[in-house]
Amino acid sequence: MKDSFGRELTYLRLSVTDRCNLYCLYCRVPELPRRENMTTAELAHIVNIASLAGITKVRLTGGEPALRHDIVNITKTTASTPGIAKVVMTTNGLALARLARPLAEAGLRGVNVSCDSLDAELFRNITKGGELARVLDGLRAAREAGLYVKINCVVMRGRNDHEIESMTEFACARGMDIRFIEYMPAARGDGSGIESSIHGLPGDIVRAIVAQRYELIPADALPGDGPAQTYQIAGTRTTVGFISAMSNPFCESCNRVRVTSAGKIRSCLLTGGEADLLGSIRAGASDAALLQMFQNAIDARPPVYQLYQSAPIDMRAIGG
Numbered sequence: 001m002k003d004s005f006g007r008e009l010t011y012l013r014l015s016v017t018d019r020c021n022l023y024c025l026y027c028r029v030p031e032l033p034r035r036e037n038m039t040t041a042e043l044a045h046i047v048n049i050a051s052l053a054g055i056t057k058v059r060l061t062g063g064e065p066a067l068r069h070d071i072v073n074i075t076k077t078t079a080s081t082p083g084i085a086k087v088v089m090t091t092n093g094l095a096l097a098r099l100a101r102p103l104a105e106a107g108l109r110g111v112n113v114s115c116d117s118l119d120a121e122l123f124r125n126i127t128k129g130g131e132l133a134r135v136l137d138g139l140r141a142a143r144e145a146g147l148y149v150k151i152n153c154v155v156m157r158g159r160n161d162h163e164i165e166s167m168t169e170f171a172c173a174r175g176m177d178i179r180f181i182e183y184m185p186a187a188r189g190d191g192s193g194i195e196s197s198i199h200g201l202p203g204d205i206v207r208a209i210v211a212q213r214y215e216l217i218p219a220d221a222l223p224g225d226g227p228a229q230t231y232q233i234a235g236t237r238t239t240v241g242f243i244s245a246m247s248n249p250f251c252e253s254c255n256r257v258r259v260t261s262a263g264k265i266r267s268c269l270l271t272g273g274e275a276d277l278l279g280s281i282r283a284g285a286s287d288a289a290l291l292q293m294f295q296n297a298i299d300a301r302p303p304v305y306q307l308y309q310s311a312p313i314d315m316r317a318i319g320g
Helices: 041-053 073-078 095-105 118-126 132-144 161-173 201-212 277-282 287-299
Strands: 011-015 059-063 086-091 111-112 149-157 179-180 216-218 230-231 240-242 256-260 264-266 274-277
Touching: 011 041, 011 240, 041 073, 041 256, 041 277, 041 287, 059 073, 059 095, 059 118, 073 086, 073 095, 095 111, 095 132, 095 287, 111 287, 118 132, 118 264, 149 161, 179 201, 179 256, 201 216, 201 240, 230 277, 256 287, 264 277, 274 277
Parallel strands: 011 059, 011 256, 059 086, 086 111, 111 149, 149 179, 179 240
Antiparallel strands: 216 230, 230 240, 256 264, 264 274
């Protein structure tokens, strides 16, 4: 399925919950009212429609997907859907020590683990109470379970930018890949903007810092890969990527569509079409009608996103 600009959509980011057990500075603050989760069957229905639309890769995200008691079953159902070739997950890693092996056995292929500092006190400050040791245990468990592991690090000027080199070294020593992500302003739970004292660091500056120590060899992107500018670190198995959504939007190569935790198709993280897929499923809409909703939302994708064109966004609900 292609949008009106000819971009082919093959990748679904599916937010299975807007709940999270961390309160990261750049993502989330006050708690939203509890919302009913989509059922496993409803999620399976959405994945099936997505497959009919040409989606081949699904990322389970949130919020924190591991907070769902049925996340292993969701993973298994998604991985067994005809046409879905790859299922991965974005997680904060707190539950990975317990869940990595069951998730791998259910068909999960890889995890992106959010880790913005290797200093326990700073990590606790950024996440408002997170335990770094649990995340590190989760990373080890994921590798032992045979999952592909990628570390996601949001770089914030004056907060964790001094750890760019040590984060890279950590990844290299363990044969893991790492992605440095530009901070992107999001919304609070009350709809207002995130704390104004947070400032990002452009991706080209982060890349220059890494290149001071490591030889970076441009790496060819694999089909279905994300938006990072990716480099192989010479002499290692590690790739390092720089995701510069603010300073260098990657819209022309975007191959993804989102379904929010409320069951709405969102054709772009920030701007674009949105349609109530879950509401239509619960109203008994046919698969053909649901497939048309997918196409309609995709057709509304903008050529380049505009930050907050409509309203601030809540990353947890959208699965940013």
